[in-house]
Amino acid sequence: MPKSAASQVTRKPKQPRSQASLKRMMDAARQLLIERGGDEFTLQEVSKVGEVSIGSIYHRFESKEDLVRAVLGLAMSEMAEEERNSFVHVLKQSDNLASFVRAYVTNYSEILRDNALMLSLAMRQASGDPDSSREGYRREKDTADEMARGILHFESEIVGDAKVKAHLVFHITFATLARHLSLDSQDPMIEQQDWNTLVEGLCDMIVAYLTN
Amino acid sequence: MPKSAASQVTRKPKQPRSQASLKRMMDAARQLLIERGGDEFTLQEVSKVGEVSIGSIYHRFESKEDLVRAVLGLAMSEMAEEERNSFVHVLKQSDNLASFVRAYVTNYSEILRDNALMLSLAMRQASGDPDSSREGYRREKDTADEMARGILHFESEIVGDAKVKAHLVFHITFATLARHLSLDSQDPMIEQQDWNTLVEGLCDMIVAYLTN
Amino acid sequence: MPKSAASQVTRKPKQPRSQASLKRMMDAARQLLIERGGDEFTLQEVSKVGEVSIGSIYHRFESKEDLVRAVLGLAMSEMAEEERNSFVHVLKQSDNLASFVRAYVTNYSEILRDNALMLSLAMRQASGDPDSSREGYRREKDTADEMARGILHFESEIVGDAKVKAHLVFHITFATLARHLSLDSQDPMIEQQDWNTLVEGLCDMIVAYLTN
Amino acid sequence: MPKSAASQVTRKPKQPRSQASLKRMMDAARQLLIERGGDEFTLQEVSKVGEVSIGSIYHRFESKEDLVRAVLGLAMSEMAEEERNSFVHVLKQSDNLASFVRAYVTNYSEILRDNALMLSLAMRQASGDPDSSREGYRREKDTADEMARGILHFESEIVGDAKVKAHLVFHITFATLARHLSLDSQDPMIEQQDWNTLVEGLCDMIVAYLTN
DNA sequence: TATGAATGAGTATTCATTCAT
């Protein structure tokens, strides 16, 4: 069971009333984060939207940055959870390397797409905040390990060092998808058509690489 | 011959004195941009470092943002110029697809690495500024076209639609390299060892994709 | 009972501490307004003189202009109150039209004279600020109505349409007095001698007009 | 013949080219003064609109304020000239006091109305600028003297000290008309209907005063 | 004389954070 990311930066309230207020302020912050496409909101606004006093926010978080970090961390946690669930599902249905890769990349790209805004904010946050950066790397590594484990199920089809290749594949996959999603969070991103072409090409490339 | 990017946002001064002052303010801004890793500097500082009055800055640029845009645009222009020069060189020395890809990716990754900070700033700028975004897309497309032209020199070795594959290859190359450089500009990035592994793996993947 | 003009532009604080701070900032602003003969003062100065933080000012008012508007509005309110009090007094002591007119104009001119600076500032404010303008018109109309009511006490002495004449008389009275006070707020205005002549002549003219 | 007001604050250029440039800058300033309803324009704008260099402006005027003063002074001069012309005309056609007063006030009010904006700017200018203030008083006195001379043509009809009464009449006339014009320069002023009522009432009052 | 680039002092406003109630 994933531990709440918020717990890492917050005094955990025991009272239900306090838990509700913590939820309200984080929800408000998330909402504003999405609306504004960044942290260009004031704590006054969080206070208003979430119906929490500013003092309460400072009772839970040491700074505005802390609050934002917690919200993004939680979002990333939830995304990781989605990934794990999706992964189990994908693995069950795949009986060869090509179909696994295709299924995995497709699913993963959808998850990234759904979380594009929060992800890009978390990545922006990471540059410049060593803690977030480390956290991000850790999470990315977890996912990479997982994908590698999946690929290794089909080790017999792979030519060369399966482990090394698997990790490389993940990094390239993530970089490519992330870039084409997060390059810009408000534009319509890439056209659906191009997106499909990109994903398919990427899969072909991966399979070619692993099996040659 | 590439036209200075600055010319697109600036009244071009004819006087040598003015040109010098324009250069001083842009240099100062670039220096501060690098030192601070972002636009967290004041115009007072630009004024001091560049020995230009604040009024002069506003005489040339409509806003601080404009100044930053111009500096980043110029840096991107210069990088594009480097790319073009490098490309000619690379093409001359390569007599098969594998060696071209290897040489190109290696050279390109070095150029990106040298310009990592400015590039990441430009990318950050692009998200949220449609104009910069468009400009960035245009530039990326130019480079993609160029790389594709290079790959097509070895069309005979390629299996499938060379043109489509070539463009895909560029996008994946750029995404992978950019991500591993720009994700964070102040950390020591990736270790040199890992970096070499990444670049080599990427090349193998590309070649495998193109020739299968 | 007149409602404080300030209440119309300000969040009314319930706490005594806050009320005190609101009073301090308005007093400071009024003082500076008078000292400088206009709004050529900075909020830094208000902050210093009134011993209130700049933030507090912005907590109460949306802008410097708003603060000035509130101070002038309050001053005009107070002046209107003075007028009302004076009017009752004047009416009691007068037993014929001539003596009423003389008493009224004299008293009114003294009130205007005492408030000359704030009045001229409010008039300046009104030009260019529709809200203030409307407010000014309303106030002027109220006073005109009142004076007309006074004159109508002596309707039997009046030749022609008493109501119409009464309003005209007020407008001419106000214009004449205001002009000779506000034309310039720092100069020694008109000499006392001339002023007396003016007021007397004005009264004569009014009486002649009403009774012919 | 009226001496140009500008001559009092300006070095007079002998060259026709210079005269043209002086005219251009004053015209530009007048235009901007009218457009903006005040001196809220920059010398850059004067420079652009009038196609004169900023240096040229400073060659003719010591400061922006000086330029504005000159433009307003010129406008006031022209208005005075209009008044004089109108006065001669009015006097010729009038054969009794009442008709003279009526004609004079009507004409005068039209002149004021046509010059309302420049007049109100000049009055604003005067408060706070002793020189302009004195100039304004002088001009007003000239007009007062003139009107008094007119009234004295019908001395036989007047009861009391004609001279004293005449001056008072002028001041009250001017104050009333000026106030109802300049109170606000952008609003539609007073309705035409009210305006006519005001002017007629004023005339009646004056005649009643003079003949009783 | 004419030009217009350069100067830089001056100021309203924002908002994270504190702390008295």
Added chain:
DNA sequence: GATGAATGAATACTCATTCAT
């Protein structure tokens, strides 16, 4: 614990005026 009024440092931008060319 909760509240939200108070704090005040920090900063982009304007524009009259000067003066080198």
